[in-house]
Amino acid sequence: MQRYFVEKEQFENDTVRILGEDARHIGKVMRGRAGDEIIVCDGAGRVVLAELESVEAGEVGAKIVEEMKETSEARFRVDIAQSLPKGDKLETVIQKCTEIGASAFVPFLSERTVVQYDAKKEEKRLQRWSKIAKEAAEQSHRSRIPDVRQPLTYKQLLKTFANYDLVLFCYEKENGLQLRDAVRPFAESKTEGSANVLVVVGPEGGFAEREADEAAASGAKIAGLGKRILRAETAGMAALACILYESGEMGGNL
Structure with missing residues (x-):
């Protein structure tokens, strides 16, 4: 219908x-x-x-x-912080992650962001991104439309970490901790009620080591997404699916 x-x-x-x-x-x-x-x-x-x-x-x-009575929303609120990628890749991230179950999108600028951000065009782009989220929410039978927020600087993003129960910083040099190993004990400890989770994804060139260190100092868990290097527009989808699986949304452990 x-x-x-x-x-x-x-x-x-x-x-x-x-x-x-x-x-x-x-x-x-x-x-x-x-x-x-x-x-x-x-x-x-x-x-x-x-x-x-x-x-x-x-x-x-x-x-x-x-x-x-709708039960289509995820038990965990998972926001996707995506460093602005080139072209229309963020539109793909918003569309597909909305379908999977993301709650909000937080675009941001990082050291290796290639996109030349133009504040004058911000409102028009936000309207476009919000429309994509709305249409994807309708298509996937969501009962809520994910919020698409205004782009932040990297320092502004770090300050938002305090608003979340868990921050997962996706980084290929994660020193052994995989996303699943970070999510599983957290999901098991949150069997009652909900939780706010933030997934942080870098641009095409990835994060600088300094940025990863700053994220860890701000409370994020530095985690990898497996043996393969994923594209900027793919990483958030993979991480979101893993989180929702481990929280029991997709037939996982709980």
């Missing part, structure tokens, strides 16, 4: 309005008619089954039929 995310303000008592591109998608692409049912989410956890009542070019009205 087709799923749409709307602003909380679009819910009114026992009705909900779908506006803009989503309304046009219902009318023109899905050929929606009165009586058809859709799923509508507010992006913060509320999910309802709704029946279409009116379908116009820029607005669709629907009656809420049922409040739905």
